[in-house]
Amino acid sequence: MSQRNGGAGGVGSVGRAAEPGLSTGISALTCAAAGGLALVLGVVAGRPDVAAIGVPLLLTFAWGWFTGPVAAGHVRVERGSGLNQPGSVGGRLVLEPPAGAETVRIRVSSPGHRATQALLAVDGPRDVALEVGTARTGINQLFRVDHVTAGFDTVTHTPVRQAGPVAVVIHPARRELAGLPLPPRLQGLTGPHTSRRGGDGDDVRDVHPFAPGDRLRRIDWRVSARRSYDPRTGTLDTLYTRRTFATADATVMLVVDSRDAVGPDVSTWGGGRVAAVDEAISLDVAREAATAVARAVVAAGDRVGLDDLGLRRRPVPPAGGRRHLDRITNRLARIAPESFPSARVRAPQVPSAALVVLFSTFLDDEAARVAQQWRAQAHRVIAVDTLPALRTDMLEPNALAAYRLVRLERTVRLERLRRSDVEVVRWSGGPPEGAQIAAGWRVLARPRRWRR
Structure with missing residues (x-):
């Protein structure tokens, strides 16, 4: 291609300044050169028919030159x-x-x-x-x-x-969860759940003689008449109040392990090939699972926070409400692997009596180790396995043997978590597994006895 420059001689010297950077196509220059050559040969040889052949080519080039764009747009x-x-x-x-x-x-x-x-x-x-x-x-x-x-x-x-x-x-696709697992202890002055401490609630705790500080509306007249009615005087000796359990909200801390982003094809784990974009990788599954849990927690009236195991960044503190849910979902959508983080000496700090939900592939010991530390601190810990269904048909024999060792180590690691009283649930982003995910989450939501 030749650069079109109005300050040069030849065709550009007609006086129409063009923006530097506009070019003339080789095909257009070829047609113009052929037309000029035919016109010159026709004039020199006295052949008007030959000269007439070059005229349309020159007119076409001239029209395109003078009417063409002078800017890039x-x-x-x-x-x-x-x-x-x-x-x-x-x-x-x-x-x-x-x-x-x-x-x-x-x-x-x-x-x-x-x-x-x-x-x-x-x-x-x-x-x-x-x-x-x-x-x-x-x-x-x-x-x-x-x-x-x-x-x-x-x-x-x-x-x-x-x-x-x-x-x-x-953003991840929307998935609804039925039921919400609760931590062993509830905190807060009010909320949708019944706690173990006495206070203003709906579930009856016991019946107790009226004492200073009790509210008059809590007097149980039936119990008072049955227990303290004196038939001789027709009066009540003692008033009894109905004491209840206080309500409280649950605190759920979501922890996403962003260090791994592996796809279903194991042959892409080494970095030589790129995972296909039509298949969800482990981090996509983690985003979907964490977003679904966050929606369920906020819908239940509880508080939810977010932390990233792969980054030393300030976590999102637990809170509730629609605006906080938008903050959580936007943060989840932007979570991505960054370099190679150093191993943590101790697990990230989480609020007291919080339910910790950890989303990881558990391909190494880091996530399993911090989960066991949280459980040793009396937190309820749910480990969500986000590794997608794998394919190994493209692996060479040596790579297949290495994968089998990694799979064996991962199986042992998950079994140790279960023995440490860490609840392990598998999450898969495919539509056929939707019913299995909902059923597994309902099992986690059932009340259970806790050991410290």
Whole structure:
């Protein structure tokens, strides 16, 4: 390609200054050269028919040159409106072509997808819908657009320029959980659950003689008449009040292990291959599970917090309410592996009497070790296994033997957790396992006896 420069001689010396960077296509230059050569040969040889052949070619080039764009225009990529979830993720390509532009050739690409090319006719501003299918969640760099703006017959065009990609936050799919596991002890002055301490609630604790500080509305007249009625005087010697258990809320701490992000294909774990984008990886499963638990906790009127085992970042303190749930879900959507964190000397600090839900693949000892430390501190700990269903058909014999050792170590590690009174539940993001996940969560929600 030759650069189009209005300050140079030749064709550009006509006086129409063009923006530096606009180019003339080789095909257009070839046609113009052929037309000029035919015109010169026809004039020299006295052959009007030969000269007439070159005239249309020169006129076409001249028309494209004078009517073509003198600027590059604007092309930008925008995120789609609404909440993005796995499946189909949309975006918008906004074209603002300059005057004289007739076509825009685009090439749209996203990681893990084949690039798509299109030639668009533009006679004014235009919006083009973009769409990509993915099973991934979190922050994804999508919709890189390489574009070339051209004028009449592609006589002049811009060099290849890039718009995007844009960072699109994809939230996990919504999953409802029935029932909520509770910690062994409840704290707080009020809440939806009945605690073990006395206070203002609905469940009866006992009946006790009226004492200073008791409320009059708590007097049980039937019990008072049955126990202290004196038939001789017709009076009540003692008044009895009905004491109840106080209500309290539960504190749930979600801890996500972001150190691992492995896919179903074991051959991609070494880093030589990239996991397919149409399959959820372990971190996608962890985001889905943690978001579902957070929704269930907030819907029950309890408090929920969030921490990341892979980052030394300040955790999200436990709280309740819709706005806090949005804060938790946004933080979960942005959790991603970062470098290689150092091993923790002790488990992250969690609130007293909290239920700890740990989401991890348990491919090493770090997550299992901190879970056992939390259980030794009298916390109820639920270990959620987020490793997806694996495929090993692409492994070589040596890699397959190494995977079997890792699988054996992981099985022993999970069994030790169960023996340490840590409840282990498997979570899979596939639709067929939805009923199994709900059933397993209902089992965790059943009351149980606790040992310290």
